[in-house]
Amino acid sequence: MPLRSLLIPLAALLSFFLSIGLWFTGSQMAGLFVGLWVPSILTAGVFIQAQRMRFDLLFGFAVVASFALSIGLWFTGSKDAGVFVGLWVPSILAAGVFFMNAVRIVAPANAPPAGAESVATNE
Numbered sequence: 001m002p003l004r005s006l007l008i009p010l011a012a013l014l015s016f017f018l019s020i021g022l023w024f025t026g027s028q029m030a031g032l033f034v035g036l037w038v039p040s041i042l043t044a045g046v047f048i049q050a051q052r053m054r055f056d057l058l059f060g061f062a063v064v065a066s067f068a069l070s071i072g073l074w075f076t077g078s079k080d081a082g083v084f085v086g087l088w089v090p091s092i093l094a095a096g097v098f099f100m101n102a103v104r105i106v107a108p109a110n111a112p113p114a115g116a117e118s119v120a121t122n123e
Helices: 003-024 028-035 037-049 056-075 079-086 088-106
Strands: none
Touching: 003 028, 003 037, 028 037, 028 079, 037 088, 056 079, 056 088, 079 088
16 A cells, blocks of 8 residues: 555544543643544545536635634634634535536536537447
8 A cells, every 4th residue: 555545544543642642631622623623634535536526626725715714713812713713624624525426426527518419320
């Protein structure tokens, strides 16, 4: 198994253990904040593997923006707001994966593009 395919699970596992360590050393809020990254990292892995549709740019931008806003709020002292906005990341990623799969089910890859007329051959 290539190292590249292990990066997402390893990052999630590291985040998980860091979250537990922060929680039990008295930094419960920091533990929650880092713990939010676990589902975000895992869902991002699924999202990256399924990024063949046109929705990935929109959802990717929303994920990066909410993640950056969450970190910005956290480090400017609004820790509760940072955790709240951090909850958006896995939700947006999950919505992106859902919509990409819904589009793939509704419009299979071998279907002609919308509006294209089928050409019948006469033999």
